[in-house]
Amino acid sequence: MLLIQNSLAFALAVLLFTLLSSTARRIQYSRKAQRLGCKPVRSPDKNDPFRWKILNHLRKAKADRMLPVQVGLDMDTVGENPHTVTRHLPLTSLIATRDPENIKTILATNVSHWELGEIRRGVMSSYMGTGLLTNEGQAWKHSRSLVRPQFSQFSVSNLALFERHGKELLLKLGSGTDGWTGTTDLQPLFFNLTLDVVTEFFYGQSIHSQNPVAQAAIAGPGKAGPPNTDIFTACLDVATDWVALMSVLGKWYKVAPARRFKQSRSKIFELVDWYVLKALERVKEKSATEPTDSSRFVLLDELAKVTDDKIWLRNETLGLLTAGRATSAALLSWLFFYLARQPSLYHKLRTSILEDFGTESEARYFTVLQLRASRYLKSCIYEALRLGSPAHTSVRSAKRDTTLPRGGGPEGNDPIYIPKGTLVTLNIFDLHHREDIWGKDVDEFKPERWDQFDRGWEFLPFGGGPRACIGRTYPTIIDSQDLTDLNVLPGDFALNEASLVVVRLLQRFDDVKLMDYTGRVLYETAVINRCGNGVHVRLHRAESI
Numbered sequence: 001m002l003l004i005q006n007s008l009a010f011a012l013a014v015l016l017f018t019l020l021s022s023t024a025r026r027i028q029y030s031r032k033a034q035r036l037g038c039k040p041v042r043s044p045d046k047n048d049p050f051r052w053k054i055l056n057h058l059r060k061a062k063a064d065r066m067l068p069v070q071v072g073l074d075m076d077t078v079g080e081n082p083h084t085v086t087r088h089l090p091l092t093s094l095i096a097t098r099d100p101e102n103i104k105t106i107l108a109t110n111v112s113h114w115e116l117g118e119i120r121r122g123v124m125s126s127y128m129g130t131g132l133l134t135n136e137g138q139a140w141k142h143s144r145s146l147v148r149p150q151f152s153q154f155s156v157s158n159l160a161l162f163e164r165h166g167k168e169l170l171l172k173l174g175s176g177t178d179g180w181t182g183t184t185d186l187q188p189l190f191f192n193l194t195l196d197v198v199t200e201f202f203y204g205q206s207i208h209s210q211n212p213v214a215q216a217a218i219a220g221p222g223k224a225g226p227p228n229t230d231i232f233t234a235c236l237d238v239a240t241d242w243v244a245l246m247s248v249l250g251k252w253y254k255v256a257p258a259r260r261f262k263q264s265r266s267k268i269f270e271l272v273d274w275y276v277l278k279a280l281e282r283v284k285e286k287s288a289t290e291p292t293d294s295s296r297f298v299l300l301d302e303l304a305k306v307t308d309d310k311i312w313l314r315n316e317t318l319g320l321l322t323a324g325r326a327t328s329a330a331l332l333s334w335l336f337f338y339l340a341r342q343p344s345l346y347h348k349l350r351t352s353i354l355e356d357f358g359t360e361s362e363a364r365y366f367t368v369l370q371l372r373a374s375r376y377l378k379s380c381i382y383e384a385l386r387l388g389s390p391a392h393t394s395v396r397s398a399k400r401d402t403t404l405p406r407g408g409g410p411e412g413n414d415p416i417y418i419p420k421g422t423l424v425t426l427n428i429f430d431l432h433h434r435e436d437i438w439g440k441d442v443d444e445f446k447p448e449r450w451d452q453f454d455r456g457w458e459f460l461p462f463g464g465g466p467r468a469c470i471g472r473t474y475p476t477i478i479d480s481q482d483l484t485d486l487n488v489l490p491g492d493f494a495l496n497e498a499s500l501v502v503v504r505l506l507q508r509f510d511d512v513k514l515m516d517y518t519g520r521v522l523y524e525t526a527v528i529n530r531c532g533n534g535v536h537v538r539l540h541r542a543e544s545i
Contacts (some may be wrong), residue, residue, distance in 0.1 A: 013123040033417035039408030041416050042078040044270060045087040051090040065522035065532035068392055071096070072430040077211070083434070084407025084416065087425075090249040095407075095416075098430040100437075100457035102404045106396050106424060107465035116396025117423060123246045123253055127239050127265060128322065129315035147303065147316055159368060162500040165196045168210040169501065170508055175541040183515045186336050186535040190501075191329040195233065197497060198324040202297035202317045203275040204282070207232065219276030232271060235264035240322060244313050244526040247395065250423075267315065272321070276313045279304045326528040327462075328494045332501060333531045334388030335381060338445035339516035340537045345380070345447065350506040352376040359542075360507040371499040379447035381498055385461035386438075387445060392429040392529035394463060398422045428460050429529060462494070510539035 033039075045054050061070035075082045075096065084097040097103065106114050118122075124134045130144040172189055175181050192209040200206040208215035209229035218226045242261040246253035279300040300317055307313065339346040356374045358364040372378065383451050398418045408414035418424070435442045437458050438449070457464065515536040522532025 036417055037415060038403060038417035039414035041084060041086045041407050042082075042410075042412065043088060044074045044077045045086075045088040048088065048460050053086050053089065055090050062414050062525065065524055067525045068389070068429040068529060069433075071427060072098070072433060073170060075427075075430065077410070079410065081406075081412030084404070084412060089248070089250075091252050092423065093231075093406075094425060095418065096425045097404070097407060098427040098428055098434060099404075099406050101406055101430065101464035103426050103431070103460065104457040104464070105404055106426065109462065110402060111465050113398060113400055113402040114396040115399045117395065119250055119253065119423070120247060120395055120397070123243055123321075126246075126258075127243055127261075128319040129311060131312070131315035131319050133323070134315075142315065147299075147320075159496065159500050161201055162497045163504075165193055165200070165206070165210065166501050166504045169193050170197065170504065172210065173508075173539060175539070179538045179541045179543070180513075181509075181541075183536055183538055184459060187329070187333040187535060190235065190332040190535075191325065192229065193501065194332075194497065195229070195328040195330075199275075199322050201297075202321055202324070203272075204279065204298045204301060205275070206308060207271075209233070214226075221270050227271055237268045237320065238264040238324070239268060239325070241525045243373075249370075267429055268318070272314050272318050273310065275300060276304075276317075277311050279313070280308055280310070306490060310507060322527075324493065328497050330388065330390035330528050330530050331384060331494060331498050332382070333535050334390070335384035335498070335502065336505075336512075336537065337386065337514075337531045337533065337535045338384060339380070340512045341517070342533070343512055345445065345545045346506075347510075349362060349376060349380050349447075350510060351503075353503050353506045357503050357507070360371060360504070368496050371496060371503070374499070377499060378500060379450035381495060381502070382450050382455075382459070382461075383447045384443055386432045387443075388427040388529060388531065388532075389461070390528050391430050391463065392427075392525060394426040394428065396424050396426070398424070427462075431458065431460065432530075434458075505539075508541060509539040510542040513538045 004252045018424075022172055045051070045181050048054050057068065058070070061067045071292050074087075075085050081098040084095065087094055089098050116134070121134050121136070128134065130139070132140065132147055135143050169189060173181050173184065189210075205218065206214075207227055207229060208218065209425055215229065216226050223226075238260060242258065242264075246256060249256055279298070283301055283304045299320075300313060303313055303316065339349065352374065356370070356377070357366055401420050402418050403415050404418060404424075405415050407414060408416040408499065432438075433442055443448075453459075515534070515538060519532060524530040524532040
């Protein structure tokens with residue numbers, strides 16, 4: 001009995017201490033905020049003291065495949081300028097912002113005040129170890145110094161890689177006697193295409209998910225035989241879905257069930273480690289038969305010349321593989337979904353492509369510079385990146401007490417105080433859907449808007465600042481100390497790949513029909529935002545190609 005009484009007394013003492021400490025911190029933060037001229041941040045979750053309503057609310061939105069839209073609608077409820085709010089989740093509180101000035105401050109102006117944070121590092125490291133996408137500070141700079149030059153050396157400008165696998169995609173799209181294909185979901189085909197591209201680019205050998213005959217000829221790791229694309233892609237999806245879910249759980253992710261994730265991770269490691277060993281053997285042997293022209297650039301081989309650390313090579317390439325596969329595939333999926341909804345725009349884009357690149361039978365040679373110069377093609381891709389926002393959100397944690405320029409006060413125009421350790425989500429999807437930035441037709445697929453729109457911090461398809469997508473061209477200001485005027489350039493690897501695929505598909509097919517569409521755009525949201533409707537279409541083969 002005495003033991004029970006002592007335990008209760010200890011528990012009450014701990015609870016009292018926690019409450020007093022929390023109150024003291026709030027008072028301290030409030031006083032410091034006042035000295036800095038900062039105002040409180042509004043919240044749409046004020047009437048949910050136990051935080052269960054918001055959990056069910058967001059869970060339902062995700063189940064309905066409307067999560068990114070619902071997050072924006074929640075922000076709208078706080079009043080004027082509802083672009084930075086506090087969200088009170090069951091296990092944590094955080095700041096959510098879709099304000100380009102706040103995002104610029106975090107990613108560029110005051111980038112030294114921010115980090116990925118312990119939770120994001122921990123969750124992502126559970127999947128891809130320590131590397132470019134998970135490291136901070138000097139470790140991150142070291143990883144980037146090794147990986148970045150290899151991208152510069154290639155070839156993100158070399159179209160032969162994309163061309164080879166684009167032809168495999170076209171073979172999947174046979175047409176009947178009336179010229180129309182059967183109803184086909186392009187989205188999984190795009191994910192197979194981009195997986196084939198990134199495995200060849202990173203590892204020197206495609207997994208050939210589009211070509212079962214070529215895949216069967218791969219020796220594969222151990223005694224398992226050829227790699228199984230369905231199993232590998234399913235494991236990639238399980239792993240990335242787990243990363244997305246655990247990021248929401250905050251510090252409690254360490255005690256969450258992870259058996260399925262670990263099983264999937266083991267299968268992913270098995271294949272990637274096999275690729276790493278093959279690369280180390282190639283580099284060691286310096287085979288005279290190994291091609292040396294730029295069309296056979298292999299990222300892993302170049303990295304293996306720098307280090308023979310198998311774990312480091314796995315970590316660096318696995319993170320890039322995951323990002324490179326999903327982003328490009330989601331972009332292509334969103335683009336064809338929106339083009340199929342508006343066939344007149346499909347026809348307009350096809351006319352532009354034929355003018356710029358000719359018909360398929362003409363087999364004109366063109367360069368990546370000509371792809372980039374195709375204005376309407378570029379506008380369509382930008383508009384798909386805006387509406388679909390594959391990289392829909394990002395998270396940062398304050399390394400020190402700091403401020404953000406907007407979001408405080410009753411009208412949301414005053415600066416806000418951010419204590420050390422505060423998590424801030426950068427809601428890129430909602431930034432890309434702000435009516436006050438993009439106009440009343442914000443939800444329409446309208447490539448023509450890019451004729452006038454000057455890209456800045458309102459459009460961040462690949463992030464911004466020093467940690468932006470590595471597969472892109474950087475402005476020279478990236479290495480300077482003054483990052484305040486940094487403008488974001490799009491990811492060259494993803495854009496070149498998508499552009500080439502679009503050109504080849506529209507040269508081949510002159511019409512499109514969207515099938516099985518219910519009239520509502522849906523979003524399959526995890527680490528990447530996919531088209532929740534799928535891309536169920538029929539395509540008509542051009543009579544003269």
